[in-house]
Amino acid sequence: MARSKPYVILSAATSIDGKIATRTGKSKLSSQRDLERLHRLRSRVDAVLVGKKTISMDNPLLTVRHVRGKNPARIVLDPRASMPANSRVVMTAGDVPTIAAVSEMAPARRIANLEKRGVEVIMCGRKEIDLKKLLAILAGRGMKRVLVEGGGETNWHFLRDGLVDEIVVTITPYVIGGNGAVSLVGGEGFAGVICSFRLKEITRMGSELLLRYVP
Numbered sequence: 001m002a003r004s005k006p007y008v009i010l011s012a013a014t015s016i017d018g019k020i021a022t023r024t025g026k027s028k029l030s031s032q033r034d035l036e037r038l039h040r041l042r043s044r045v046d047a048v049l050v051g052k053k054t055i056s057m058d059n060p061l062l063t064v065r066h067v068r069g070k071n072p073a074r075i076v077l078d079p080r081a082s083m084p085a086n087s088r089v090v091m092t093a094g095d096v097p098t099i100a101a102v103s104e105m106a107p108a109r110r111i112a113n114l115e116k117r118g119v120e121v122i123m124c125g126r127k128e129i130d131l132k133k134l135l136a137i138l139a140g141r142g143m144k145r146v147l148v149e150g151g152g153e154t155n156w157h158f159l160r161d162g163l164v165d166e167i168v169v170t171i172t173p174y175v176i177g178g179n180g181a182v183s184l185v186g187g188e189g190f191a192g193v194i195c196s197f198r199l200k201e202i203t204r205m206g207s208e209l210l211l212r213y214v215p
C-alpha cells in the first residue's frame with residue numbers, strides 16, 4: 001500500500017543554547033565534517049524543504065556539493081509566492097527541480113512569475129500551507145524521504161502537526177544568546193502536552209555532537 005506521507009527528517013545545526021542563527025541572521029554553524037554529513041544526507045532524500053525566510057536570509061542553494069551525490073528536489077514553503085526572483089534556488093530552477101508550496105493567498109501574477117522561471121508551484125491550503133496535504137501530494141509522486149532544513153517557524157509547523165519521523169541535530173560549540181535570535185523551534189510553542197522524542201544515537205565529531213531522535 002502506498003504511504004500517505006514521506007518519512008520526514010528534521011535537520012539543523014544549533015548553538016549550545018539551541019539557536020539556529022544569530023539575531024542578525026548568521027547561521028553558518030557547522031564544521032566542514034558536519035557539512036559533508038549533511039550533504040550526504042541530502043543526497044539520500046527525495047526533497048529538501050525550507051521556509052521562505054530561510055531563502056530570503058541565507059539564499060541557500062540546497063544542493064549536494066560537499067560530497068558526490070544526486071541533488072534532491074527543493075521545496076520552499078512560500079504562502080504568498082513572494083520569494084525573491086534573484087534567489088539562488090529560483091535562478092537555478094532550470095537545473096534542479098524546485099517547488100514553491102503556496103497557499104490561496106498567492107497572487108496569480110507572482111505564481112506566473114515563478115513558473116516562468118522554471119519553479120513548479122503546488123497550491124495547498126487557504127492561508128497557511130496545509131502540510132499534510134503537501135506531504136500527501138509528494139508521496140503520490142513517489143517521494144519517500146523529505147529533509148526539513150528549517151528555519152524555526154517551519155520546524156514548528158511540522159512538529160505541531162505531528163509530521164516529524166526523526167530529528168537530527170548537530171550541537172555546535174557556540175553560544176549565540178539573544179531573545180531575537182531564531183531557535184530550533186519557533187512559532188507559538190507547545191503549552192500543555194509537550195511533544196517528546198527518544199534519543200536513538202549520539203555521535204561525537206570533535207567539538208560537535210550529533211544527536212538523532214525518533215518519536
Ligand SMILES: NC(=O)c1ccc[n+]([C@@H]2O[C@H](COP(=O)([O-])OP(=O)(O)OC[C@H]3O[C@@H](n4cnc5c(N)ncnc54)[C@H](OP(=O)(O)O)[C@@H]3O)[C@@H](O)[C@H]2O)c1
Pocket residue numbers: 011012013014019020021025026027028029050051052053054055057058077078079080082127128129130131149150151152153154155157182186
Ligand atoms: N542553523 C541551521 O541549521 C538553520 C537552518 C535553516 C535556517 N536557519 C536560519 O533560520 C532563520 C529563518 O527561520 P525563520 O523561523 O525566521 O523562518 P523560516 O522557517 O525559514 O520561514 C518562515 C516562513 O515560511 C513560511 N511558512 C513556514 N511554514 C508555513 C506554513 N505551514 N504555512 C505557511 N507558510 C509557512 C512563511 O512565509 P511568509 O513569511 O511568506 O508567510 C513563514 O514566515 C534564518 O536566519 C536562517 O539563517 C538556520
